[in-house]
Amino acid sequence: MQGSSDGPGRRGAWGVIAVVLLVGVHLVRGGAGEWPSDGPPQPATAAAAGRAAALGGATAAPLPASPPVRVRVPSVRIDAPVTRVGLDAEGWIEAPAPDDRNLAGWYTGAVTPGERGTAVVVGHVDVPGGGRAVFYDLGALAPGKRVEIARGDGRTAVFTVYGVEVVPKDGFPAARVYGTTGAPELRLITCGGRYSPAGGYEGNVVVSARLTEVR
Template identity: 60%
Template sequence: MSASGLYELAEEEERRRKRAPWGVIALVLLTGLALIRNGSGEFDIGPPQPASAAAPDSRTGTFAGAPAPLAFSAVERVRIPAIQVDAPVMPVGLDADGWIGAPPPGDPNLAGWFTGAVSPGEKGTAVVVGHVDNQQGPAVFYGLGALKQGNRVETLRRDGKTAVFEIYGIEVFSKANFPGDRVYGSKGTPELRVITCGGGFSKQKGYDGNVVVFARLVAVD
Protein backbone atom coordinates (compact mmCIF):
# COMPACT_ATOMS: atom_id res chain seq x y z
CA MET A 1 0.00 0.00 0.00
CA SER A 2 1.26 3.50 -0.81
CA ALA A 3 2.22 6.02 1.88
CA SER A 4 -0.85 8.10 1.03
CA GLY A 5 -3.07 5.04 1.45
CA LEU A 6 -1.59 4.26 4.86
CA TYR A 7 -2.07 7.87 5.93
CA GLU A 8 -5.72 7.77 4.82
CA LEU A 9 -6.38 4.59 6.84
CA ALA A 10 -4.66 6.03 9.91
CA GLU A 11 -6.64 9.25 9.64
CA GLU A 12 -9.91 7.33 9.26
CA GLU A 13 -9.15 5.22 12.33
CA GLU A 14 -8.37 8.35 14.34
CA ARG A 15 -11.70 9.92 13.32
CA ARG A 16 -13.43 6.72 14.35
CA ARG A 17 -11.87 6.79 17.83
CA LYS A 18 -12.92 10.39 18.34
CA ARG A 19 -16.58 10.03 17.38
CA ALA A 20 -19.22 10.07 20.08
CA PRO A 21 -20.15 6.81 21.79
CA TRP A 22 -23.06 5.08 20.07
CA GLY A 23 -25.26 5.35 23.13
CA VAL A 24 -24.94 9.14 23.04
CA ILE A 25 -25.77 9.30 19.34
CA ALA A 26 -28.75 7.02 19.88
CA LEU A 27 -30.25 9.56 22.27
CA VAL A 28 -30.03 12.21 19.56
CA LEU A 29 -31.66 9.87 17.07
CA LEU A 30 -34.67 9.18 19.28
CA THR A 31 -36.18 12.59 18.61
CA GLY A 32 -38.43 11.73 15.69
CA LEU A 33 -35.58 10.87 13.36
CA ALA A 34 -36.25 10.57 9.64
CA LEU A 35 -33.27 8.97 7.98
CA ILE A 36 -34.02 9.91 4.38
CA ARG A 37 -36.15 13.01 4.03
CA ASN A 38 -36.27 13.90 0.37
CA GLY A 39 -37.70 11.00 -1.63
CA SER A 40 -40.12 12.39 -4.20
CA GLY A 41 -42.85 9.71 -4.14
CA GLU A 42 -44.25 11.10 -7.37
CA PHE A 43 -44.87 7.83 -9.20
CA ASP A 44 -48.04 5.95 -10.05
CA ILE A 45 -46.93 2.87 -8.12
CA GLY A 46 -45.19 3.48 -4.82
CA PRO A 47 -42.33 1.39 -3.44
CA PRO A 48 -43.19 -2.03 -1.98
CA GLN A 49 -43.95 -2.12 1.73
CA PRO A 50 -42.99 -4.98 4.07
CA ALA A 51 -45.57 -7.70 4.70
CA SER A 52 -46.61 -8.27 8.31
CA ALA A 53 -44.96 -11.68 8.14
CA ALA A 54 -41.60 -9.95 7.63
CA ALA A 55 -41.51 -8.49 11.16
CA PRO A 56 -38.33 -9.44 13.06
CA ASP A 57 -38.24 -12.88 14.60
CA SER A 58 -37.57 -13.40 18.29
CA ARG A 59 -34.02 -14.74 18.04
CA THR A 60 -31.37 -12.59 19.69
CA GLY A 61 -27.71 -12.86 20.54
CA THR A 62 -25.36 -15.43 19.06
CA PHE A 63 -26.49 -18.40 17.02
CA ALA A 64 -24.93 -21.59 15.69
CA GLY A 65 -22.29 -20.96 13.07
CA ALA A 66 -21.99 -17.21 13.64
CA PRO A 67 -18.57 -15.93 12.53
CA ALA A 68 -16.36 -13.95 14.87
CA PRO A 69 -16.69 -10.14 14.68
CA LEU A 70 -14.35 -8.39 12.27
CA ALA A 71 -12.00 -5.49 12.91
CA PHE A 72 -12.86 -2.01 11.69
CA SER A 73 -12.84 -1.41 7.93
CA ALA A 74 -14.71 1.12 5.82
CA VAL A 75 -17.38 -0.31 3.53
CA GLU A 76 -17.15 0.37 -0.19
CA ARG A 77 -20.09 -1.46 -1.76
CA VAL A 78 -23.43 -3.06 -0.84
CA ARG A 79 -25.16 -5.87 -2.71
CA ILE A 80 -28.66 -7.23 -2.12
CA PRO A 81 -29.16 -9.95 -4.77
CA ALA A 82 -32.87 -10.50 -4.04
CA ILE A 83 -33.72 -6.97 -5.26
CA GLN A 84 -30.80 -6.55 -7.69
CA VAL A 85 -28.97 -3.92 -5.66
CA ASP A 86 -25.27 -3.50 -6.41
CA ALA A 87 -24.18 -0.02 -5.36
CA PRO A 88 -21.13 1.91 -4.20
CA VAL A 89 -21.19 3.21 -0.64
CA MET A 90 -20.03 6.61 0.60
CA PRO A 91 -19.50 7.64 4.24
CA VAL A 92 -22.20 9.82 5.82
CA GLY A 93 -22.46 11.45 9.24
CA LEU A 94 -24.90 13.63 11.13
CA ASP A 95 -26.16 16.78 9.43
CA ALA A 96 -26.54 20.21 11.06
CA ASP A 97 -29.96 19.27 12.43
CA GLY A 98 -28.75 16.06 14.08
CA TRP A 99 -30.18 13.72 11.43
CA ILE A 100 -28.20 10.96 9.75
CA GLY A 101 -27.15 12.36 6.41
CA ALA A 102 -28.01 10.77 3.09
CA PRO A 103 -26.05 10.42 -0.16
CA PRO A 104 -26.65 13.10 -2.81
CA PRO A 105 -30.14 12.43 -4.24
CA GLY A 106 -29.03 13.04 -7.82
CA ASP A 107 -27.23 9.67 -7.98
CA PRO A 108 -29.90 6.95 -7.86
CA ASN A 109 -27.43 4.12 -7.31
CA LEU A 110 -25.51 5.28 -4.25
CA ALA A 111 -25.81 4.22 -0.61
CA GLY A 112 -24.37 5.73 2.57
CA TRP A 113 -22.63 4.11 5.55
CA PHE A 114 -23.15 5.98 8.82
CA THR A 115 -19.66 6.47 10.24
CA GLY A 116 -21.00 7.29 13.71
CA ALA A 117 -21.72 3.58 14.18
CA VAL A 118 -19.52 0.52 13.68
CA SER A 119 -18.41 -0.72 10.29
CA PRO A 120 -20.31 -3.71 8.85
CA GLY A 121 -18.98 -6.88 10.47
CA GLU A 122 -17.75 -5.27 13.68
CA LYS A 123 -19.41 -6.06 17.00
CA GLY A 124 -22.42 -3.78 17.24
CA THR A 125 -24.99 -2.40 14.80
CA ALA A 126 -23.83 -0.96 11.48
CA VAL A 127 -26.15 1.35 9.52
CA VAL A 128 -26.48 1.74 5.73
CA VAL A 129 -28.96 4.25 4.28
CA GLY A 130 -30.12 5.17 0.80
CA HIS A 131 -32.86 6.96 -1.11
CA VAL A 132 -36.05 5.22 -2.16
CA ASP A 133 -36.46 7.51 -5.18
CA ASN A 134 -35.54 10.87 -6.66
CA GLN A 135 -37.04 13.23 -9.21
CA GLN A 136 -36.09 10.89 -12.05
CA GLY A 137 -37.54 7.67 -10.65
CA PRO A 138 -36.73 4.77 -8.30
CA ALA A 139 -33.41 4.93 -6.44
CA VAL A 140 -31.07 2.39 -4.85
CA PHE A 141 -33.37 1.11 -2.06
CA TYR A 142 -36.71 1.38 -3.86
CA GLY A 143 -37.28 -2.37 -3.49
CA LEU A 144 -36.22 -2.66 0.15
CA GLY A 145 -39.76 -3.35 1.38
CA ALA A 146 -40.01 -6.41 -0.87
CA LEU A 147 -37.26 -8.26 0.97
CA LYS A 148 -38.03 -11.35 3.04
CA GLN A 149 -36.55 -13.10 6.02
CA GLY A 150 -33.62 -15.19 4.84
CA ASN A 151 -32.53 -12.84 2.06
CA ARG A 152 -28.93 -11.67 2.30
CA VAL A 153 -27.07 -8.37 2.25
CA GLU A 154 -23.41 -8.35 1.24
CA THR A 155 -21.13 -5.49 2.30
CA LEU A 156 -17.78 -5.27 0.55
CA ARG A 157 -15.17 -3.78 2.86
CA ARG A 158 -11.95 -1.89 2.10
CA ASP A 159 -9.89 -4.67 3.73
CA GLY A 160 -11.01 -7.07 0.97
CA LYS A 161 -13.47 -9.00 3.13
CA THR A 162 -17.17 -9.29 2.40
CA ALA A 163 -19.44 -9.31 5.46
CA VAL A 164 -22.59 -11.26 4.63
CA PHE A 165 -25.73 -10.58 6.65
CA GLU A 166 -28.96 -12.57 6.74
CA ILE A 167 -32.20 -10.63 7.06
CA TYR A 168 -34.37 -11.59 10.02
CA GLY A 169 -36.94 -8.82 9.82
CA ILE A 170 -38.26 -5.84 7.84
CA GLU A 171 -40.55 -3.20 9.34
CA VAL A 172 -41.91 0.29 8.68
CA PHE A 173 -41.65 2.78 11.52
CA SER A 174 -43.28 6.19 11.77
CA LYS A 175 -40.77 9.03 11.63
CA ALA A 176 -42.70 10.74 14.42
CA ASN A 177 -42.16 7.77 16.76
CA PHE A 178 -38.97 6.22 15.45
CA PRO A 179 -37.68 3.60 17.96
CA GLY A 180 -34.03 4.58 17.87
CA ASP A 181 -32.99 2.34 20.75
CA ARG A 182 -34.57 -0.72 19.12
CA VAL A 183 -33.20 0.00 15.65
CA TYR A 184 -29.68 1.14 16.51
CA GLY A 185 -28.99 -0.52 19.85
CA SER A 186 -26.23 -3.12 19.96
CA LYS A 187 -27.20 -6.73 20.59
CA GLY A 188 -23.59 -7.62 21.39
CA THR A 189 -23.02 -9.26 18.00
CA PRO A 190 -22.40 -7.92 14.47
CA GLU A 191 -25.68 -6.68 12.99
CA LEU A 192 -26.73 -4.43 10.12
CA ARG A 193 -29.62 -2.04 9.52
CA VAL A 194 -30.49 -0.96 5.99
CA ILE A 195 -32.86 2.00 5.92
CA THR A 196 -34.85 4.04 3.41
CA CYS A 197 -38.10 6.03 3.29
CA GLY A 198 -41.46 4.29 3.30
CA GLY A 199 -44.99 4.32 4.63
CA GLY A 200 -47.50 6.90 3.46
CA PHE A 201 -46.59 9.84 1.25
CA SER A 202 -47.84 13.40 0.84
CA LYS A 203 -46.47 16.22 -1.31
CA GLN A 204 -46.44 18.48 1.75
CA LYS A 205 -44.45 16.26 4.09
CA GLY A 206 -42.99 13.48 1.94
CA TYR A 207 -42.82 9.95 3.34
CA ASP A 208 -44.11 9.53 6.88
CA GLY A 209 -42.05 6.48 7.77
CA ASN A 210 -38.84 4.53 7.29
CA VAL A 211 -38.41 0.97 6.06
CA VAL A 212 -35.85 -0.75 8.28
CA VAL A 213 -34.16 -4.05 7.43
CA PHE A 214 -32.77 -6.01 10.39
CA ALA A 215 -29.92 -8.42 9.58
CA ARG A 216 -27.19 -10.37 11.40
CA LEU A 217 -23.74 -11.46 10.29
CA VAL A 218 -23.73 -15.06 9.02
CA ALA A 219 -20.60 -15.34 6.87
CA VAL A 220 -17.36 -13.63 5.93
CA ASP A 221 -16.02 -14.15 2.41
Protein backbone atom coordinates in the same frame (compact mmCIF):
# COMPACT_ATOMS: atom_id res chain seq x y z
CA MET B 1 -33.66 16.81 17.84
CA GLN B 2 -30.21 18.22 17.44
CA GLY B 3 -27.35 16.08 18.67
CA SER B 4 -25.54 19.00 20.23
CA SER B 5 -28.29 19.43 22.82
CA ASP B 6 -27.80 15.91 24.17
CA GLY B 7 -24.10 15.96 24.91
CA PRO B 8 -21.26 14.15 23.17
CA GLY B 9 -22.30 10.73 24.39
CA ARG B 10 -25.59 10.84 22.49
CA ARG B 11 -24.60 12.93 19.49
CA GLY B 12 -24.13 9.91 17.23
CA ALA B 13 -27.44 8.32 18.20
CA TRP B 14 -29.39 11.49 17.47
CA GLY B 15 -27.48 11.84 14.21
CA VAL B 16 -28.63 8.44 13.07
CA ILE B 17 -32.23 9.31 13.91
CA ALA B 18 -31.87 12.49 11.88
CA VAL B 19 -30.83 10.66 8.73
CA VAL B 20 -34.22 9.07 8.25
CA LEU B 21 -35.77 12.51 8.50
CA LEU B 22 -33.29 13.97 6.03
CA VAL B 23 -34.04 11.21 3.56
CA GLY B 24 -37.72 11.99 4.00
CA VAL B 25 -37.14 15.66 3.25
CA HIS B 26 -35.44 14.80 -0.01
CA LEU B 27 -38.30 12.51 -0.95
CA VAL B 28 -40.92 15.17 -0.29
CA ARG B 29 -38.99 17.56 -2.51
CA GLY B 30 -38.45 14.81 -5.04
CA GLY B 31 -41.77 14.95 -6.71
CA ALA B 32 -45.29 14.62 -5.44
CA GLY B 33 -47.45 12.80 -7.94
CA GLU B 34 -44.52 11.22 -9.76
CA TRP B 35 -45.05 7.72 -8.38
CA PRO B 36 -47.76 5.22 -9.37
CA SER B 37 -50.43 4.73 -6.73
CA ASP B 38 -48.94 1.50 -5.38
CA GLY B 39 -45.50 3.06 -4.77
CA PRO B 40 -42.42 1.09 -3.72
CA PRO B 41 -42.94 -2.41 -2.29
CA GLN B 42 -43.70 -2.60 1.43
CA PRO B 43 -42.83 -5.40 3.86
CA ALA B 44 -45.40 -8.13 4.38
CA THR B 45 -46.86 -8.49 7.86
CA ALA B 46 -45.18 -11.85 8.34
CA ALA B 47 -41.82 -10.46 7.29
CA ALA B 48 -42.05 -7.69 9.87
CA ALA B 49 -42.43 -10.25 12.65
CA GLY B 50 -38.94 -11.75 12.16
CA ARG B 51 -36.54 -11.77 15.10
CA ALA B 52 -32.86 -12.54 15.58
CA ALA B 53 -33.77 -15.71 17.49
CA ALA B 54 -34.78 -17.28 14.18
CA LEU B 55 -31.09 -17.46 13.26
CA GLY B 56 -30.27 -19.56 16.31
CA GLY B 57 -26.53 -19.77 16.83
CA ALA B 58 -25.65 -18.98 13.22
CA THR B 59 -23.45 -15.95 13.86
CA ALA B 60 -19.97 -15.39 12.46
CA ALA B 61 -17.16 -14.04 14.61
CA PRO B 62 -16.82 -10.23 14.61
CA LEU B 63 -14.37 -8.61 12.20
CA PRO B 64 -11.96 -5.76 12.86
CA ALA B 65 -12.90 -2.32 11.62
CA SER B 66 -12.86 -1.73 7.86
CA PRO B 67 -15.10 0.70 5.96
CA PRO B 68 -17.68 -0.65 3.51
CA VAL B 69 -17.23 0.03 -0.18
CA ARG B 70 -20.24 -1.72 -1.73
CA VAL B 71 -23.60 -3.17 -0.73
CA ARG B 72 -25.24 -6.03 -2.63
CA VAL B 73 -28.64 -7.59 -2.02
CA PRO B 74 -29.06 -10.06 -4.91
CA SER B 75 -32.67 -11.02 -4.16
CA VAL B 76 -33.90 -7.44 -4.73
CA ARG B 77 -31.30 -6.39 -7.32
CA ILE B 78 -29.38 -3.93 -5.16
CA ASP B 79 -25.73 -3.46 -6.13
CA ALA B 80 -24.35 -0.06 -5.20
CA PRO B 81 -21.24 1.74 -4.02
CA VAL B 82 -21.21 3.00 -0.45
CA THR B 83 -20.07 6.45 0.57
CA ARG B 84 -19.37 7.73 4.07
CA VAL B 85 -21.96 9.94 5.71
CA GLY B 86 -21.39 11.83 8.92
CA LEU B 87 -22.82 14.77 10.81
CA ASP B 88 -23.07 18.32 9.54
CA ALA B 89 -22.19 21.47 11.49
CA GLU B 90 -25.55 21.42 13.30
CA GLY B 91 -25.19 17.83 14.47
CA TRP B 92 -27.41 16.20 11.85
CA ILE B 93 -26.28 13.22 9.84
CA GLU B 94 -25.81 13.87 6.14
CA ALA B 95 -27.74 11.70 3.69
CA PRO B 96 -26.13 10.44 0.45
CA ALA B 97 -26.18 12.94 -2.40
CA PRO B 98 -29.68 12.81 -3.93
CA ASP B 99 -28.33 13.43 -7.43
CA ASP B 100 -26.82 9.93 -7.52
CA ARG B 101 -29.70 7.45 -7.46
CA ASN B 102 -27.47 4.39 -6.99
CA LEU B 103 -25.52 5.41 -3.91
CA ALA B 104 -25.85 4.18 -0.33
CA GLY B 105 -24.38 5.79 2.76
CA TRP B 106 -22.63 4.22 5.75
CA TYR B 107 -23.01 6.27 8.93
CA THR B 108 -19.49 6.72 10.29
CA GLY B 109 -20.70 7.33 13.84
CA ALA B 110 -21.59 3.64 14.10
CA VAL B 111 -19.39 0.57 13.68
CA THR B 112 -18.24 -0.69 10.30
CA PRO B 113 -20.25 -3.63 8.92
CA GLY B 114 -18.93 -6.85 10.44
CA GLU B 115 -17.68 -5.33 13.68
CA ARG B 116 -19.41 -6.18 16.94
CA GLY B 117 -22.30 -3.75 17.23
CA THR B 118 -24.88 -2.35 14.85
CA ALA B 119 -23.77 -0.86 11.53
CA VAL B 120 -26.16 1.46 9.68
CA VAL B 121 -26.46 1.88 5.90
CA VAL B 122 -29.04 4.27 4.47
CA GLY B 123 -30.27 5.06 0.97
CA HIS B 124 -32.95 6.97 -0.89
CA VAL B 125 -36.10 5.26 -2.12
CA ASP B 126 -36.53 7.84 -4.88
CA VAL B 127 -34.76 10.96 -6.11
CA PRO B 128 -35.75 14.58 -6.73
CA GLY B 129 -37.79 14.80 -9.91
CA GLY B 130 -38.99 11.21 -9.61
CA GLY B 131 -37.43 7.85 -10.39
CA ARG B 132 -36.29 4.82 -8.47
CA ALA B 133 -33.28 5.12 -6.21
CA VAL B 134 -30.92 2.59 -4.65
CA PHE B 135 -33.27 1.24 -1.95
CA TYR B 136 -36.55 1.40 -3.88
CA ASP B 137 -37.05 -2.38 -3.61
CA LEU B 138 -35.84 -2.73 -0.02
CA GLY B 139 -39.36 -3.38 1.27
CA ALA B 140 -39.59 -6.52 -0.87
CA LEU B 141 -36.71 -8.14 1.01
CA ALA B 142 -37.64 -11.23 3.02
CA PRO B 143 -36.16 -12.85 6.14
CA GLY B 144 -33.54 -15.44 5.30
CA LYS B 145 -32.14 -13.45 2.37
CA ARG B 146 -28.54 -12.28 2.24
CA VAL B 147 -26.96 -8.84 2.32
CA GLU B 148 -23.33 -8.66 1.21
CA ILE B 149 -21.09 -5.79 2.26
CA ALA B 150 -17.75 -5.57 0.46
CA ARG B 151 -15.19 -3.98 2.79
CA GLY B 152 -12.04 -2.02 2.22
CA ASP B 153 -9.89 -4.84 3.60
CA GLY B 154 -10.96 -7.12 0.74
CA ARG B 155 -13.31 -9.24 2.83
CA THR B 156 -17.06 -9.49 2.30
CA ALA B 157 -19.31 -9.51 5.35
CA VAL B 158 -22.42 -11.57 4.62
CA PHE B 159 -25.49 -10.85 6.72
CA THR B 160 -28.70 -12.87 6.95
CA VAL B 161 -31.92 -10.89 7.22
CA TYR B 162 -34.13 -11.66 10.22
CA GLY B 163 -36.51 -8.71 10.23
CA VAL B 164 -38.14 -6.42 7.64
CA GLU B 165 -40.61 -3.84 8.87
CA VAL B 166 -42.03 -0.37 8.51
CA VAL B 167 -41.65 1.82 11.59
CA PRO B 168 -43.24 5.26 12.04
CA LYS B 169 -41.11 8.37 11.82
CA ASP B 170 -43.14 9.87 14.65
CA GLY B 171 -42.01 7.97 17.71
CA PHE B 172 -39.20 6.23 15.84
CA PRO B 173 -38.02 3.28 18.02
CA ALA B 174 -34.38 4.33 18.03
CA ALA B 175 -33.24 2.16 20.93
CA ARG B 176 -34.60 -0.99 19.31
CA VAL B 177 -33.43 -0.20 15.78
CA TYR B 178 -29.94 1.08 16.59
CA GLY B 179 -29.21 -0.67 19.87
CA THR B 180 -26.34 -3.12 20.17
CA THR B 181 -27.33 -6.77 20.63
CA GLY B 182 -23.81 -7.99 21.35
CA ALA B 183 -23.45 -9.51 17.88
CA PRO B 184 -22.32 -7.97 14.57
CA GLU B 185 -25.53 -6.62 13.04
CA LEU B 186 -26.61 -4.43 10.14
CA ARG B 187 -29.53 -2.10 9.54
CA LEU B 188 -30.57 -0.99 6.05
CA ILE B 189 -32.95 1.97 6.12
CA THR B 190 -35.02 3.91 3.61
CA CYS B 191 -38.39 5.66 3.54
CA GLY B 192 -41.62 3.68 3.43
CA GLY B 193 -45.20 3.41 4.53
CA ARG B 194 -48.04 5.61 3.37
CA TYR B 195 -47.09 8.49 1.06
CA SER B 196 -48.79 11.85 0.72
CA PRO B 197 -47.73 14.83 -1.42
CA ALA B 198 -47.91 17.12 1.60
CA GLY B 199 -46.05 15.02 4.13
CA GLY B 200 -44.01 12.51 2.17
CA TYR B 201 -43.56 8.99 3.54
CA GLU B 202 -44.92 8.40 7.03
CA GLY B 203 -42.41 5.76 8.02
CA ASN B 204 -39.16 3.98 7.33
CA VAL B 205 -38.44 0.54 5.99
CA VAL B 206 -35.94 -1.05 8.37
CA VAL B 207 -34.10 -4.26 7.50
CA SER B 208 -32.36 -6.03 10.38
CA ALA B 209 -29.65 -8.57 9.64
CA ARG B 210 -26.92 -10.47 11.49
CA LEU B 211 -23.43 -11.45 10.34
CA THR B 212 -23.44 -15.14 9.40
CA GLU B 213 -20.50 -15.54 7.00
CA VAL B 214 -17.24 -13.89 5.98
CA ARG B 215 -15.72 -14.39 2.56
